[in-house]
Amino acid sequence: MKNRLPQIFFLLSFISLILLLWAIRQASTPSWKSYQRAFLQLEAQGEPNAAAKAAVLSTPLHIHQVMLTGLQRVDRCTTCHLGVDDPTMKNAPEPFRYHQGLGPHIASKFGCTICHGGQGLATTKGDAHGNVQFWDKPLLAREYIRASCGRCHKEGEVPGVPELTAGRHLFETQGCRGCHKLNGVGGSIGPDLSEEGASRRSPEWLERHFLAPNQVSAGSAMPNYHFSREQARDLTYYMLSLTSEDMGSYYSSVRLIPSAEYGRELFTQKNCIVCHSVGGAGAKAAPDLLGVTQRHSSEWLDEQLVNPQYVYPGSTMPEYDLETNARKALIAYMGTATSDDAQAILSHHTRPVSPGDVSIEAGKEEFARVGCAGCHGRELEGGLPNPNAQGGQVPSLLHISDDYTKDEILAIVRNGRAPPLENAKGPTPPLYMPAWKNVLSEEDIHQVVDFLWSRQQKAKDSW
Amino acid sequence: MKFFTDIWRSIFRGESLSTDKGKSELVFLNVWLHIHPAKVKKEHMRFKHTFYLGFITFFLFVILVTTGIALMCYYRPSTSQAYQDMKDLQFVVFLGPYLRAMHRWAAHGMVVCVFLHMCRVFYTGSYKRPRQFNWVVGVLLLLLTLGLSFTGYLLPWDQLAFWAITVGTNIGSYAPLVGGQLRELLLGGHSVGEGALLRFYVLHVAVLPSIVILLTIVHFWRVRKDGGLSRPIWKLKGRQPEQELVTIGAPAQPALRATAVSTSKTYGLMEVVTGKPIFETIAPDEEDDAVFAHPYAFFREAIALMATVTTIMATSLFFRAPLEELANPAKTPNPAKAPWYFLGLQELVSHSAFIGGVVAPALMVVALLAIPYFDRNPSRRPSDRKWAIGLFTVFVAANIALIIVGTFFRGPGWAFVPPWVHVVTGAE
Numbered sequence: 001m002k003n004r005l006p007q008i009f010f011l012l013s014f015i016s017l018i019l020l021l022w023a024i025r026q027a028s029t030p031s032w033k034s035y036q037r038a039f040l041q042l043e044a045q046g047e048p049n050a051a052a053k054a055a056v057l058s059t060p061l062h063i064h065q066v067m068l069t070g071l072q073r074v075d076r077c078t079t080c081h082l083g084v085d086d087p088t089m090k091n092a093p094e095p096f097r098y099h100q101g102l103g104p105h106i107a108s109k110f111g112c113t114i115c116h117g118g119q120g121l122a123t124t125k126g127d128a129h130g131n132v133q134f135w136d137k138p139l140l141a142r143e144y145i146r147a148s149c150g151r152c153h154k155e156g157e158v159p160g161v162p163e164l165t166a167g168r169h170l171f172e173t174q175g176c177r178g179c180h181k182l183n184g185v186g187g188s189i190g191p192d193l194s195e196e197g198a199s200r201r202s203p204e205w206l207e208r209h210f211l212a213p214n215q216v217s218a219g220s221a222m223p224n225y226h227f228s229r230e231q232a233r234d235l236t237y238y239m240l241s242l243t244s245e246d247m248g249s250y251y252s253s254v255r256l257i258p259s260a261e262y263g264r265e266l267f268t269q270k271n272c273i274v275c276h277s278v279g280g281a282g283a284k285a286a287p288d289l290l291g292v293t294q295r296h297s298s299e300w301l302d303e304q305l306v307n308p309q310y311v312y313p314g315s316t317m318p319e320y321d322l323e324t325n326a327r328k329a330l331i332a333y334m335g336t337a338t339s340d341d342a343q344a345i346l347s348h349h350t351r352p353v354s355p356g357d358v359s360i361e362a363g364k365e366e367f368a369r370v371g372c373a374g375c376h377g378r379e380l381e382g383g384l385p386n387p388n389a390q391g392g393q394v395p396s397l398l399h400i401s402d403d404y405t406k407d408e409i410l411a412i413v414r415n416g417r418a419p420p421l422e423n424a425k426g427p428t429p430p431l432y433m434p435a436w437k438n439v440l441s442e443e444d445i446h447q448v449v450d451f452l453w454s455r456q457q458k459a460k461d462s463w
Numbered sequence: 464m465k466f467f468t469d470i471w472r473s474i475f476r477g478e479s480l481s482t483d484k485g486k487s488e489l490v491f492l493n494v495w496l497h498i499h500p501a502k503v504k505k506e507h508m509r510f511k512h513t514f515y516l517g518f519i520t521f522f523l524f525v526i527l528v529t530t531g532i533a534l535m536c537y538y539r540p541s542t543s544q545a546y547q548d549m550k551d552l553q554f555v556v557f558l559g560p561y562l563r564a565m566h567r568w569a570a571h572g573m574v575v576c577v578f579l580h581m582c583r584v585f586y587t588g589s590y591k592r593p594r595q596f597n598w599v600v601g602v603l604l605l606l607l608t609l610g611l612s613f614t615g616y617l618l619p620w621d622q623l624a625f626w627a628i629t630v631g632t633n634i635g636s637y638a639p640l641v642g643g644q645l646r647e648l649l650l651g652g653h654s655v656g657e658g659a660l661l662r663f664y665v666l667h668v669a670v671l672p673s674i675v676i677l678l679t680i681v682h683f684w685r686v687r688k689d690g691g692l693s694r695p696i697w698k699l700k701g702r703q704p705e706q707e708l709v710t711i712g713a714p715a716q717p718a719l720r721a722t723a724v725s726t727s728k729t730y731g732l733m734e735v736v737t738g739k740p741i742f743e744t745i746a747p748d749e750e751d752d753a754v755f756a757h758p759y760a761f762f763r764e765a766i767a768l769m770a771t772v773t774t775i776m777a778t779s780l781f782f783r784a785p786l787e788e789l790a791n792p793a794k795t796p797n798p799a800k801a802p803w804y805f806l807g808l809q810e811l812v813s814h815s816a817f818i819g820g821v822v823a824p825a826l827m828v829v830a831l832l833a834i835p836y837f838d839r840n841p842s843r844r845p846s847d848r849k850w851a852i853g854l855f856t857v858f859v860a861a862n863i864a865l866i867i868v869g870t871f872f873r874g875p876g877w878a879f880v881p882p883w884v885h886v887v888t889g890a891e
Contacts, residue, residue: 003758005759005763005766006758009769012770012773013769015773016772016773016776019776019777019780020776022780023561023779023780024558026561027557027560063555074547076554121551121554122550123554123555124554127554134621134622134785135788
């Protein structure tokens with residue numbers, strides 16, 4: 001009780017003062033300030049005289065940020081990466097080096113994290129680069145950064161990123177949608193992939209997973225498709241680009257890049273060669289397209305594609321309902337099209353003729369698009385392992401007409417089916433036939449079954 | 464010079480602190496200090512009697528208000544901005560992370576201290592007549608503290624916040640008849656969203672703190688009016704149970720006689736009046752046990768304050784408040800857990816939603832509130848209160864055990880997983 005009390009009180013007050021000063025010191029010496037000082041030193045080196053050097057060195061330090069409302073993000077990366085848009089910093093050490101080859105993707109319009117990943121709001125290296133707890137999107141490794149192009153350029157060819165186009169093509173033709181949903185379309189056996197590029201999964205993980213799904217995640221129902229390393233890389237690129245983030249109108253206007261390559265693809269797809277010719281190669285029902293871009297302005301051509309009747313009343317050219325960039329791509333292709341190229345397109349050209357064939361062809365497309373091929377095989381051969389299902393694998397569809405009537409098959413496609421068990425006491429087989437009636441229209445289902453039946457005939461004929 | 468002396472004297476009107484009159488006047492004339500008596504019993508200031516838990520709780524509340532007001536300058540309660548504001552606090556605002564950490568740790572500390580304070584009051588039997596109602600006020604303050612902590616939990620709008628509140632409010636919806644409506648009233652909708660964030664913010668920064676401040680005033684006032692702190696139990700030896708009680712202010716007690724006055728002491732009017740005095744007096748035979756509040760009590764309280772502040776500051780320097788990913792209603796963490804102080808409740812709910820989520824907590828609160836009215840045993844001596852102490856200890860131990868099980872022993876799907884077993888969640 002003897003009066004020690006004031007001493008203890010003042011000691012504690014002193015300690016709390018020290019703690020406060022410590023906190024203030026910690027708060028006033030953030031790491032970005034040292035980066036900015038180092039950058040100013042670097043800039044000052046290039047100044048001719050002491051006064052200019054001093055002026056540079058006395059530049060106030062502050063946080064730089066790019067507000068990207070369209071991309072719903074704020075990037076503070078340029079607080080440390082101070083030279084990204086300064087070509088004189090081409091040979092500067094990181095983090096100050098100039099970012100080459102950005103093209104139209106300037107930092108002030110796009111920021112950094114949309115391509116690179118990382119945490120834009122953070123101002124310390126660890127947090128910004130995102131390899132921290134509670135941050136889903138760490139920096140992408142150098143070789144995968146180009147996958148981010150697919151975040152905005154969601155369709156068509158992306159120049160310089162063939163992996164993305166190849167990955168997308170694989171996804172749509174291998175029948176991945178049979179199990180996986182993407183943007184609302186697809187099965188529900190595997191996980192929805194619409195947010196795959198936004199979830200914390202490393203590219204390395206994805207790639208290993210495509211090569212051997214079961215080794216990466218035990219008990220996965222996903223079969224091994226024996227992809228090559230390149231295919232696994234392509235699919236990984238595509239997966240990394242998948243996000244349903246809402247991009248602003250400026251960014252989504254380039255979801256399709258109007259390249260001549262894509263124009264050629266459209267030209268082939270839309271069968272332009274059935275009416276038109278290029279330099280004499282092709283049909284003669286419509287004008288020859290060689291040099292058409294010199295004869296007409298691109299505005300005129302665009303109008304012709306939008307509304308042929310308006311330009312030439314009585315024209316037999318159909319309206320194709322193409323989006324702006326698709327029209328631009330077609331016009332770009334017409335600028336480069338040659339008769340040799342048209343000949344090449346013609347030589348690959350096969351087209352169904354009878355109405356029945358059209359339905360079968362549509363069924364075939366549907367079969368691939370919604371992903372039946374993923375399990376039953378593109379040639380209906382089946383054979384994917386499905387433990388404890390009868391026969392231990394997904395059934396082939398080449399001989400279903402022996403065992404089922406067309407109505408029975410229609411019912412199975414509509415309502416789905418659990419595979420009959422090999423061993424009644426064994427585990428449930430991982431793969432099953434989903435119900436398609438909510439995904440496909442009745443017409444689609446009929447087309448798919450028509451396609452299946454057309455192959456039945458063939459199988460029998462071949463005997 | 465006289466000019467400044469006049470100003471000084473106009474503010475501090477008491478005599479010099481070296482005189483007894485000056486020491487008394489320091490207490491009487493000061494709006495903040497006059498909640499104290501001029502003289503305090505030495506035994507009341509003994510650390511082992513109260514552990515200063517009430518004071519520490521109050522000081523934590525002061526820290527919370529201070530840091531909370533600072534944080535309000537940077538926070539906008541809307542789902543599109545809240546999380547970004549938290550990130551700004553974390554990365555850009557000067558001392559931002561420090562402020563957040565102080566607020567967080569003080570909040571957790573307050574929940575703990577208010578509970579410990581309740582335990583201390585129970586074990587010393589200090590809720591007995593005439594302090595019954597102050598116990599009730601105390602229990603209400605405990606509930607409000609939980610409410611404040613719970614509403615504050617949502618504000619960062621990260622995954623932790625979103626799912627803790629989703630789980631917490633779901634527990635509330637198990638109440639019969641009104642449960643669903645109550646939840647809707649609290650959330651301003653069917654799920655945790657924009658409406659919930661705004662309501663929780665209003666509750667957290669305006670409604671609940673105001674009620675806490677009002678009830679704290681009542682709580683303090685009654686401590687003073689009920690005769691200061693209770694007598695430490697080690698002082699009870701050899702006394703009759705009736706004498707253990709503070710007799711003043713209690714009905715049907717013989718009035719104190721005003722004859723025992725000492726000539727050297729000034730008595731208030733209330734104390735001379737016959738009937739039922741409200742103030743406790745210090746009886747002449749206890750004069751030696753009492754000392755002036757200044758400096759003995761004030762310095763002790765100031766030390767408690769500085770110790771609390773220092774502890775919170777030091778903790779915040781080394782342990783920052785975590786911030787998880789942005790709230791995502793589509794991505795449920797497994798297991799989704801309520802705030803830690805509700806994990807005991809969640810554990811009960813996992814066994815039975817109705818019994819664990821409604822009946823048990825309701826009974827708990829009612830039982831706590833009713834303790835002083837059911838416990839008719841006048842004695843405060845632990846040897847006379849074996850049953851009460853036993854029961855309360857079981858209650859405290861059960862609560863702590865349930866919280867520990869819920870926090871450390873529950874994994875994905877609320878399955879029993881000891882903390883030393885590592886479970887990979889969300890494995891493909």
